Amino acid sequence: MEPLAKLISALSLSLIITAYLIIEIKNLRYATYVNILQALLMCSLIVIFAGQNPGLYSWALTVFITKVIIIPFLLLRTIRRTGALEVPPVIGYFGSIIFITLIVVILYRVTHRYVDFIAPTPLATQEPFRTNLAVSLALFIMGLYCILVRRDAIKTVLGLIILQNGVHLSLVSLVPLLEETGIIGIVTDVVIAVYLLLYIIQGVYQKFGSTDTFNLKGLRW
Amino acid sequence: MDREILYLLLAPTLTGILIFIFGKKSFLSAEGPALLGSAITFGLSGWIFYYTTRGRILSFFHEEFRVDALGGLMVGLVGFLGFIVVIYSIPYMRKEVAEGVIPSNKIHSYYAWLMLFLASMLWATTTNDIYLLWVIIEATTLASIILVSFNWSREALEAGYKYAMLLTVGITFALFGCVLLYAGSSPHIASGLSPLKITEIAKVAGKIPQSIALLAVILMLAGFGTKAGIVPFHTWLPDAHAEAPTPVSALLSGIMIKVGLYAVIRTVLIFYSFHSIISILVLILGVMTMIVGIVMMFLQDDTKRFLAFCSVVSMGYIFMGLGLGNYLGIYGAIFHLINHSLMKALAFLSLGGIIYSTRYRKMSDLGGLGKLMPVTAFTFYIAALALSGVPLFNGFVSEFTIFLAGMKAGHLWATIIAIVVSILTLAAFIQATARIFMGTLPENLIKIKIREVPIAMWGGEILLAVLCILIGIYPQVIYPVLHEATKAVFAMMPMP
Numbered sequence: 225m226e227p228l229a230k231l232i233s234a235l236s237l238s239l240i241i242t243a244y245l246i247i248e249i250k251n252l253r254y255a256t257y258v259n260i261l262q263a264l265l266m267c268s269l270i271v272i273f274a275g276q277n278p279g280l281y282s283w284a285l286t287v288f289i290t291k292v293i294i295i296p297f298l299l300l301r302t303i304r305r306t307g308a309l310e311v312p313p314v315i316g317y318f319g320s321i322i323f324i325t326l327i328v329v330i331l332y333r334v335t336h337r338y339v340d341f342i343a344p345t346p347l348a349t350q351e352p353f354r355t356n357l358a359v360s361l362a363l364f365i366m367g368l369y370c371i372l373v374r375r376d377a378i379k380t381v382l383g384l385i386i387l388q389n390g391v392h393l394s395l396v397s398l399v400p401l402l403e404e405t406g407i408i409g410i411v412t413d414v415v416i417a418v419y420l421l422l423y424i425i426q427g428v429y430q431k432f433g434s435t436d437t438f439n440l441k442g443l444r445w
Numbered sequence: 446m447d448r449e450i451l452y453l454l455l456a457p458t459l460t461g462i463l464i465f466i467f468g469k470k471s472f473l474s475a476e477g478p479a480l481l482g483s484a485i486t487f488g489l490s491g492w493i494f495y496y497t498t499r500g501r502i503l504s505f506f507h508e509e510f511r512v513d514a515l516g517g518l519m520v521g522l523v524g525f526l527g528f529i530v531v532i533y534s535i536p537y538m539r540k541e542v543a544e545g546v547i548p549s550n551k552i553h554s555y556y557a558w559l560m561l562f563l564a565s566m567l568w569a570t571t572t573n574d575i576y577l578l579w580v581i582i583e584a585t586t587l588a589s590i591i592l593v594s595f596n597w598s599r600e601a602l603e604a605g606y607k608y609a610m611l612l613t614v615g616i617t618f619a620l621f622g623c624v625l626l627y628a629g630s631s632p633h634i635a636s637g638l639s640p641l642k643i644t645e646i647a648k649v650a651g652k653i654p655q656s657i658a659l660l661a662v663i664l665m666l667a668g669f670g671t672k673a674g675i676v677p678f679h680t681w682l683p684d685a686h687a688e689a690p691t692p693v694s695a696l697l698s699g700i701m702i703k704v705g706l707y708a709v710i711r712t713v714l715i716f717y718s719f720h721s722i723i724s725i726l727v728l729i730l731g732v733m734t735m736i737v738g739i740v741m742m743f744l745q746d747d748t749k750r751f752l753a754f755c756s757v758v759s760m761g762y763i764f765m766g767l768g769l770g771n772y773l774g775i776y777g778a779i780f781h782l783i784n785h786s787l788m789k790a791l792a793f794l795s796l797g798g799i800i801y802s803t804r805y806r807k808m809s810d811l812g813g814l815g816k817l818m819p820v821t822a823f824t825f826y827i828a829a830l831a832l833s834g835v836p837l838f839n840g841f842v843s844e845f846t847i848f849l850a851g852m853k854a855g856h857l858w859a860t861i862i863a864i865v866v867s868i869l870t871l872a873a874f875i876q877a878t879a880r881i882f883m884g885t886l887p888e889n890l891i892k893i894k895i896r897e898v899p900i901a902m903w904g905g906e907i908l909l910a911v912l913c914i915l916i917g918i919y920p921q922v923i924y925p926v927l928h929e930a931t932k933a934v935f936a937m938m939p940m941p
Contacts, residue, residue, distance in 0.1 A: 364617075371614060377606065384613060391617055398624050401631075402576070406641070409580035410620070413587065417613045420590045424605045431599050440603040443684045 228272065232352045235269045236359040239393075243363055243386050244324055247370045248317045252378050253308040256299045259382060263291035266389055270396060273356075277400050283407055287392065290411045295385060295418050302422040303378065306429045311376040311436040320369075327365050332358045353397035360397070363390030377425045377435040381418060388414045447503040450510045450571050453489040453520065454564060457482055457527075461560030468553030472542075475553035476535050482560055483524075483531040490524025490567070493517050498926040504573075508642060511573035513936070514929035515779070519570035519700075519707055522786050526699050527563040529905035533794055534559070534692045536899045540801055541690065546596055555595060555690075562588040562696065569704050574641050575623045575712070579616070582672060582708055585701060586612040593689045593697075604681075604688035611681040612671060619668020619708070625661040626712065629653040647715040647937045658716055662723050665712050666730065672705025674760050676734040683741075686753035691797030694749060698756045699790035703782055706763060710934060717770050718940050728768025732859050735761030735866045742873045748799075748806050751877055752792050755832055758870060759785045765863060766847040769854040776931045777846030783923070784831070784839040784916065791909040792828035795821050798898040798906070799881065803890055808880045810889055815882035817895045822882045824906040829878050831913045833871035839916035 242262040249255040267284045274280035315323075335358035367387025371380045392410070395402060425435055432439045460482025468475035497503060497517025504511045512520060538555060541547045547555075565588045569581040586609070594605030631640035633649040640646065650658070671678035682702070686694045709727075716723050738757030745751040759781065766778025798821040799814060800806050815822040831838035834845075844867055851860035897903070916923055 368614070371610065380610060384610070387614065387617060391620055394621070395624060398628050399631075402627075403641075406576040406580075409576060413580055413583045416587050417583070417609065420587055421606070421609050421613075424590065424594055424602060424609060427594065427597055427602045428606060431597075431602055437606070440606060442600050442603055443607075443687070 228275075229352055232269065232272060233355060235265055235272070236355055239265050239269070239359055239389075240324075240328060240362055240366070243366045243389075244320070246382050246386060247324075247366065247374070247379075248320060250310045251308050252303045252310055252376070252382075253300065255310075255379070255382055256296050256303065259299070259385060260292055260296045262386075262389065263287065263296075266393060267292065269356075269393070273352075273396050273400075279404075280396065280400065282404050283396075286404070286407055286411055290415050291385075291389070294415055298415075298419055298422055299378070299381070302426060305426060306378065306435050310374075310379055311434065311438075313374045313376070313379070315373045320373075323369060324362075324366060327369075328358075328362045331362050331365070334358075335361065356397045357394060360390045360392075360394035363387070363393065366390075375436050375438050377428060377437050378422075380437065381421050381425070384421070385414075385418065447505050447512075449489055449493055450503060450505040450512060453486065453493060453524075454568055454571070456485045456489060457560045457564035457567065461557045461564060464553055464557040464560065468557065469550065472539065472549075472552060475556045479531050479556040479560060480535075483528045483563065486563060486567070487524040487528035490520045494521030494524075498929050500929055507639075508573055508644065509577075510571045511644065512571050513933040514926070515707070515710065515933045516570050518779070518783065518926065518930050519703065520567060522703070522783065523563060523566045523570065523700050526696060526786065526790050529790070529794075529908070530692045530696055531556075531559065533695075533797070533902050533905050534690075536901050537692055537797060537801055538690070541596075544804065551595075554591065558588060558591050559693070559696075562592060562701075564588075566700055566704050570707055573643050575627055575643055575646060576641060578643065578708055578711065579620050579623045582619070582669070582704060583613070583616050585704055586616065586672070589685075589689075589693070589697065589701065592693045593685045595690050595693070596688065598688075601688040604684035608681045608685040611678075615671030615678055616668050618664045618671075622661045622664030622668055623712070625657050625664065626653070629657040629661065643711055644937065648939055650715040650939055651719045655720065658720060659723070662713050662716055662720075662726075666709065666726070669705045669708040669712070670730065672702065673709060673764075674702045674705070674734075674757055675730050675764060676737040676757065676761075679734070679737070679757050682757060683750045683753040686756065687747055687749040691749070691793055691800055694753075695790040695793035695797070698753065698793060699786045702756065702760060703786060706760070706782065710767065711937070714767065714775075714934060715938055717938055721770075724768050724770035726768075727764055728856065728859060731761045731764030731766075731768050732862055733761070734758070734764060735863060739866045739869050739873070742870070746807050746809055748796055748808055748811070748877065748881065749793075751808070751873075752789070752796065755792075755870065755873075756785075756789055758866060759789070759832070761866070762844060762847055762863065765859055766850060768859075769847075769850045769856065771850055771854050772931060772935070773846060773850035773853055775934055776927055777843055777850050779930050779934070780846055780923070780927050781840075781843035783927075784843045784913075787909050787916075788828050788831040788838075788840055788913050791824060791906060791913060792832060794902070794906050794909070795825035795828055798902055799825075801898055801902065802895050803893060805889065808877060810887060811881045812884045812890070813882070813886040814890075814895070817886075818897050820897055820903045820907070824903070824910045825882070826878060827910040827913055829874040831917065833874045834867045835871065837914070837917050839913045839920070842917060842920045
């Protein structure tokens, strides 16, 4: 394996590990710090890809500004008001490990055996884009998993951010020639969505006294 | 270069921003600009509606914005209902403040978000860029989150949280779909033409590999279908519709879910002539939506949730029409889209009148209001008759068109289900109207002095009711518009 491919694999693996840590760390503040780390890893990964496609440098900058600076700032501000201890989840760390390992293995197999099915361009079927696709889909599903099984509302927002990171990363392989304006549009949406969600969650905290989504059961049918 | 599109988008956006900055002083400083801004928007959208539905295609900024007859129809609906809702909101929101439901210093943010919400919907229906379509449809969600939770009660916050979370996650699937669509079509688009434009993608739809096309369609159906309230992605819809202030419910149900539908028409239907399985999928989704919607309608006690599930049923009809794939089916779907916008807005606004006067909204708390609120009762009856597809009202004509199209396309099973659902809707509405307006006043209402709503509220309702009856009795008025809109849909569908 050439050194660049090794680096990409290492970074991809650390992205999955950080996602796991974000899901499992009970202290929301530390989880946010890991989230910053994940965004930094994403930036470096995009920078490596930018070696082949210089247009990606500006993507890395956009990711840095929004995901390393703005979103963690919003999160930490909310956590300061609502407290850093997470509401205990539905499925603990042991179940998560099994589920996430399974997902990563399956996705790796799928993206390597059936890559033609999901990759729209011939370039995306090659390495390192193939690995990148597997990792981004894994992040996407881990984000969904986090939203579904964690009870804490702020943790679900962190899950949403993992999910969006996955989407964002997949764009590197799928549409490397997308103009910067498209990326800015997508990222702005994410930032505003996180801002408004946290605003609503603060309201939930005011009215319910906690950020436990299990309290949100008034509207059933 | 048709600059009208630019003005159309700028008018509500700027009004919204201005209200945010300067609207805090008094009620009037927020209501005045909102009224003016929405009136200008209404005028411009009416102008665009008039020209596009006569076959002209407006475009702006190198075709980044493009309004054909279908887009013009949507623009017209947004402008019209937006204007009515702003007028309606003035007495309604003042009463909410007087009752202490909403603090008076928040009223300007209501109008500001309302204007931004309108702007986002106008933008979504005028853009011709596959990414912007996604970005703006997400923006319509973002602009309405605060409106949904505006009462800031426990239920409203719960609805807002679910709404934001579900729609943001759901629409992300559509992003994947759009990405695949763009990446799959870009090798086939001649250099010099932008592969981001929906019109260009539509031209090469047949060249996109089948696996990628199907995957993209499924992802977009899930994503935009969440926005449109299609089963099984509809769970946000009753919560949001019920907990938002009633004028906002009218907008959510009247147009916002149709914006998701518009995105489906623009992106999914271009593959119809290449992969026939897609139309079957849309048809099945439509029938499923209908069935779930009608079952849930019978279980509701809350009137607003009742109407919300009625929207689910109607989206089922529209999806069924689209899924039939023939000219008549799509014609009927667009017809029902317009009719449903008018009658559902009417139903929600009439219901808002009841909530305005009584402060109750559960059927078990209401009763005997027919004599005390004759105008509201009348408009609600019209809406109920139209929604349940009774002849001489607009809902009947469009539902009947979809039934005919179903027969013609040979999907007898779907047509029979749709007819049964239509009859059951009538039963559900008879039950609901009887419980709300007939019988004797329950005890909790005897204590309150119940009055008819002010003209700012019933004026718009009467206008909508007249339109519902007019289209029901004399549907020919709208045929040319529908014909142009259906032609615009087929113009985007390349033939193999």
